[in-house]
Amino acid sequence: MSFPWANEYKPQHPLMQWVDERLPLPRFVYNAIGGGYPVPRNLNYWWNFGVLSGVALVIQIVTGIILAMHYYASVGGAFESVEHIMRDVNGGWFLRYAHMNGASFFFIVVYLHIFRGLYYGSYKAPREMVWLLGVVIFLLMMATAFMGYVLPWGQMSFWGAQVITSFFSAIPVVGEPLRQWLLGGFAPDQAALNRFFSLHYLLPFVIAAVIILHVWALHIPGSSNPTGVSVKSEQDTVPFHPYYTAKDGFGLGLFLILFVILTFFAPNLLGHPDNYIPANPLSTPAHIVPEWYFWPFYAILRAFTVDFLFIPAKLLGVLAMFGSIALLFFLPWLDTSPVRSGNYRPLFRKFFWVLLIDIAILGYCGVMPAEGPYILLGQIASAYYFAHFLIILPIVSRIEKPLALPNSITEAVTGKAAAA
Amino acid sequence: MTTVEQVESMTEATEGEGVRRRDFIHIAATSWAGIGAVAVALPLVNQMSPSADVLALASIEVDISSIDEGQAIKTSWRKQPVFIRNLTKAEIAAANKVALGTLRDPQALADRTKTGKENWLITLGVCTHLGCVPLGAAAGEVKGEFGGYFCPCHGSHYDTAGRIRKGPAPLNLAVPEYEFLSDTVVKIG
Ligand code: HEM
């Protein structure tokens, strides 16, 4: 669906007319990301991160397929093949560093994209399905990145695989058999490495498919905007092309500059040096940490150190970690305020920033050793994370008195009411 | 026209309660297709289980004559680390002093060792929390607050009987199947 005033696709060239009549693909593209898709005129740069996430996925797929031409998934050879890519394959170092840092940039833009949604209430009706599909994409990304990190078969790869697959052994009764089924053995070994490679190759394409659903669901109500006020008339919108193709193009330029700076000048900044030590199943590194994008969740996992009632601490930690993401599925129904944008919700806005600080603290606890003050700090920050969604948000939605909303997007932008 | 009526009378004929004869065909056909789908899914799922070569768990024989009292060694069985520790008198006494009721996973040292060989503590070196290798087997490694093993990953402390005492791990370090072939050789697995 689109607004009734959307431009219609009128192919000029006879060839395009011929194609359009037989397979309306050009029309589809025009209506999705071209001049035929009307978008609120007031989107700010926070609306760039969806397109940037898509670009990041393309970068991962292109560099990944090339890496797969030189990589081999064997416990005896994986580490060496990655070194072979780094030292011998022509330009291999660039492709691998681009893939490594591409994963980080993927998570950077996706996190900013998610925070945008949290602040501007993009998860609320009528966009719940867009949000739910987004959470699915996020879960798939985490699985993909985890399995990719195992592939070089360094110390962090191996012990990351050991620790993460052990999450499953926390499940009562079926846990340990399930873990052995996942690994195809008692510890990460050839079977696990091979299947992780297979799935690491597959999942990005599944992500691409879910992204199509995500954008499809988005295009039914159309994009939200910084005021959160719905589009009312043609004056409130501009066509996606050329307005937002230009704005997204500019953002993409900045993104790529930052990406190449990191890739060329500090390619290992976000990685862990221990992953340049070949995997040793008999010795755990002194301090294992996941990749930075998992730190907050790792802190939640470690927050449980004592059993509660008859539930073992280990199971509690695993449940809390998965719960912290599963919670996001319920967000559209936890926040009952009819006002979308945080700009008009003074109390909500304060708690939004507290939540961001809380997540930063969780990330810090996740990377620090599990001892002394970090345990307690992590426990408090984990409790707050859950309280934000389960207690604070529902209460704030009820007691808050929102600011007056503009009558329309055009009024918000030009300061005067829309001319008839 | 007649054919249409015939078809209707065949498919819409009801035997009470509005059940059509065709309902049976629908249920039978989808059930059969469902059974087929399960039959296909089984091998697709089962191929992921540990394969025969992985399950062919070779047992290992370890010479323990060179492990002095108070020392421990790390060896590998089924691709997993195993700790073999020669406990000191003081360590045995410390383990036996603990009231079982206070333990998360109550087991006495005697349940975890062979009679007459109480000084030999043989356990997997796999933390029961998330599978790291705890410290404390090699000389100079920290042994944790209870003098046994310490897992640095998320801070689990094990005592001198390899029992979980503090931290997130739910169970004691697992004791593998083993037997003493002689006073100095132990067979694990
Ligand atoms: C969702 C998109 C993707 C993400 C987030 C991702 C993430 C990662 C990560 C974090 C690594 C480890 C980098 C390292 O430390 O060396 C990796 C390695 C690898 N990935 Fe991906 N990846 C993605 C898509 C792909 C695709 C589509 C392919 C191939 C078809 C691929 C093939 C590989 C290969 C062969 C390696 C091992 C070589 C290496 O370690 O550099 N990846 N991936």
Ligand code: FES
């Ligand atoms: S793996 Fe040992 S404490 Fe978590």
